[in-house]
Amino acid sequence: MPSEAEIRLRERLSKLGGMKLLRGTKLSGEVERLQDQLARLREEPSAEEIWRSVELARHQDRPYTLDYVSRVLDDFFELHGDRGRADDPALVTGLGLLAGRTVVLVGHQKGRDLKERTKRNFGMAYPEGYRKAMRAMALADRHGFPLVTMVDTPGAYPGVAAEQHGQGGAIARSQAAMARLSVPTVACVIGEGGSGGAVAIAVADRVLMQENAIYSVISPEGCAAILWRDAGEARKAAAAFKPDAAHCLELGVIDAVVAEPEGGAHADPDEAARLLKEAIVAALEQVEVLDPAKRRAQRRAKYRLMGTLASA
Amino acid sequence: MSSGQGRVDVEIENKRPDEAPSGKGHPNTCPGCGSHYREDELTTSLRVCPQCGHHFPVRARERIEQLADAGSFAEEDADLRSADPLGFFDLRPYTERLAEAEMATGLGDAIVCGQAAIDGEACRLAVMDFAFMGGSMGSVVGEKFSRACESASAAGVPLVSVTASGGARMQEGILALMQLPKTICAIEELHEGGGALISVLTHPTTGGVLASYASLGDVVLAEPGALMSFAGPRVVAQTTREKLPDDFGLAESNYRFGHLDAIVQRGELRATLSRLLRLFRKAP
Numbered sequence: 001m002p003s004e005a006e007i008r009l010r011e012r013l014s015k016l017g018g019m020k021l022l023r024g025t026k027l028s029g030e031v032e033r034l035q036d037q038l039a040r041l042r043e044e045p046s047a048e049e050i051w052r053s054v055e056l057a058r059h060q061d062r063p064y065t066l067d068y069v070s071r072v073l074d075d076f077f078e079l080h081g082d083r084g085r086a087d088d089p090a091l092v093t094g095l096g097l098l099a100g101r102t103v104v105l106v107g108h109q110k111g112r113d114l115k116e117r118t119k120r121n122f123g124m125a126y127p128e129g130y131r132k133a134m135r136a137m138a139l140a141d142r143h144g145f146p147l148v149t150m151v152d153t154p155g156a157y158p159g160v161a162a163e164q165h166g167q168g169g170a171i172a173r174s175q176a177a178m179a180r181l182s183v184p185t186v187a188c189v190i191g192e193g194g195s196g197g198a199v200a201i202a203v204a205d206r207v208l209m210q211e212n213a214i215y216s217v218i219s220p221e222g223c224a225a226i227l228w229r230d231a232g233e234a235r236k237a238a239a240a241f242k243p244d245a246a247h248c249l250e251l252g253v254i255d256a257v258v259a260e261p262e263g264g265a266h267a268d269p270d271e272a273a274r275l276l277k278e279a280i281v282a283a284l285e286q287v288e289v290l291d292p293a294k295r296r297a298q299r300r301a302k303y304r305l306m307g308t309l310a311s312a
Numbered sequence: 313m314s315s316g317q318g319r320v321d322v323e324i325e326n327k328r329p330d331e332a333p334s335g336k337g338h339p340n341t342c343p344g345c346g347s348h349y350r351e352d353e354l355t356t357s358l359r360v361c362p363q364c365g366h367h368f369p370v371r372a373r374e375r376i377e378q379l380a381d382a383g384s385f386a387e388e389d390a391d392l393r394s395a396d397p398l399g400f401f402d403l404r405p406y407t408e409r410l411a412e413a414e415m416a417t418g419l420g421d422a423i424v425c426g427q428a429a430i431d432g433e434a435c436r437l438a439v440m441d442f443a444f445m446g447g448s449m450g451s452v453v454g455e456k457f458s459r460a461c462e463s464a465s466a467a468g469v470p471l472v473s474v475t476a477s478g479g480a481r482m483q484e485g486i487l488a489l490m491q492l493p494k495t496i497c498a499i500e501e502l503h504e505g506g507g508a509l510i511s512v513l514t515h516p517t518t519g520g521v522l523a524s525y526a527s528l529g530d531v532v533l534a535e536p537g538a539l540m541s542f543a544g545p546r547v548v549a550q551t552t553r554e555k556l557p558d559d560f561g562l563a564e565s566n567y568r569f570g571h572l573d574a575i576v577q578r579g580e581l582r583a584t585l586s587r588l589l590r591l592f593r594k595a596p
Contacts, residue, residue, distance in 0.1 A: 162543075171524075218482055241486070300501065303490065306487060310393040
């Protein structure tokens with residue numbers, strides 16, 4: 001019996017075959033990629049496999065945004081500060097060259113050792129971080145540079161000062177800014193895609209997700225604490241809300257899964273970066289050819305359709 | 313057992329479990345001053361305590377009655393229901409929780425939308441109901457709000473949103489999170505078509521709803537004492553071990569920090585909205 005995921009992916013494949021939009025050289029690549037994904041999806045991930053993704057996504061040696069930046073971009077120049085209050089080290093922004101073109105990069109940044117982890121606040125941004133991101137997005141739009149984002153956060157920081165500085169509004173406005181951009185946008189979930197803090201920088205023309213990354217509405221522990229009344233039931237919660245890449249693709253939340261080296265991205269960061277770069281460039285090339293107004297309309301239409309409905 | 317005097321009816325009463333454990337009183341007892349009201353008294357006072365001004369929660373249909381001109385409300389998209397995209401099962405299946413919520417509230421999901429007039433000014437209303445699964449936003453809330461934006465845009469009238477929500481609905485997983493960008497994209501389209509959004513935050517408006525459409529009104533209002541925080545006080549206290557200020561996340565604190573245009577007493581809400589609708593009325 002084909003799984004529901006397989007059926008949906010087959011549908012997408014056949015639609016893609018008939019799509020005039022992607023006619024030409026890039027189409028075959030896209031079809032191949034979807035076929036690869038189909039092969040991987042033959043079996044729906046089990047609860048154990050989902051939990052393995054959770055562990056790999058949070059692995060202490062997993063490459064973070066700046067590890068990819070140094071491998072994927074040439075000549076990266078970091079931009080600091082939100083021009084209002086502060087520079088949030090949990091979220092980095094900058095200009096760089098990606099396969100010959102200038103792009104603006106926005107990404108969450110976790111720390112590697114204890115000192116850096118504290119400085120980066122474990123990748124949990126304050127509103128100042130999202131305001132810095134919006135400043136970088138505006139810059140991209142002003143100069144016609146594509147925007148590439150890298151998502152890797154347990155969530156936006158839940159603190160008193162963060163609330164006082166307007167965390168909810170900043171996350172909402174950052175998404176609105178991405179919905180308004182005229183330039184091509186590609187988002188990659190490279191580790192933990194934790195809730196509002198993640199989607200704040202992930203409203204894009206193409207959303208990619210690494211094979212072992214997770215993307216979810218709440219952390220497994222948070223969900224378990226609320227619905228099971230026991231944070232220790234995180235495995236059960238993860239199995240229930242399915243934050244893995246295969247399920248996100250099945251649900252139409254992401255556009256493609258990016259393969260990782262055997263054993264996970266941390267096993268071979270150079271190869272992981274090569275695969276990621278290839279996927280980002282391919283995704284950019286798909287959307288760069290579109291008329292800006294049409295591209296933006298398609299981006300909004302994509303999100304407008306997300307969700308599943310029944311009727312009474 | 314109570315004292316040995318033992319009036320039978322008292323003993324029977326004492327054997328019943330508390331109606332609402334853990335410090336929460338009867339729904340018609342004011343948590344502010346302890347006054348107790350009959351249901352009709354609260355309805356007449358717009359569910360505001362006449363003694364101390366505490367704002368009790370208001371269900372969606374009652375809110376619409378409070379705000380809209382009599383007979384002006386025409387509901388839209390009432391037939392939409394949640395699907396169960398993940399086959400979600402925690403201690404109970406999601407489908408069972410949905411059915412129970414519908415039975416308990418008489419609503420199809422946590423939002424009621426439709427055409428209305430407020431003091432003669434035509435608008436669209438999108439009103440959330442906290443009683444339906446904590447006002448959580450899943451696919452149906454996202455869809456109905458987005459359709460309300462489109463309906464307002466097509467009719468050339470402003471959209472008035474009244475929120476009360478604990479955040480995204482966990483049982484719909486990542487698709488619940490996607491309702492944030494979905495509703496935001498709908499607001500972008502509304503704004504580009506010249507439409508206006510007036511957002512009224514009521515207690516509580518937290519998590520994913522605050523981090524999406526509730527924060528994006530052209531004008532953002534809140535009721536007194538409404539909690540409006542991205543992370544709830546308990547999560548903040550547990551995660552950070554910070555001492556929370558007494559007014560943490562409340563409308564009053566948000567107003568002070570510049571996240572709100574005004575705090576409006578419930579008794580003034582209808583008049584305030586009608587003023588704003590008039591100000592947003594575009595010259596023909």
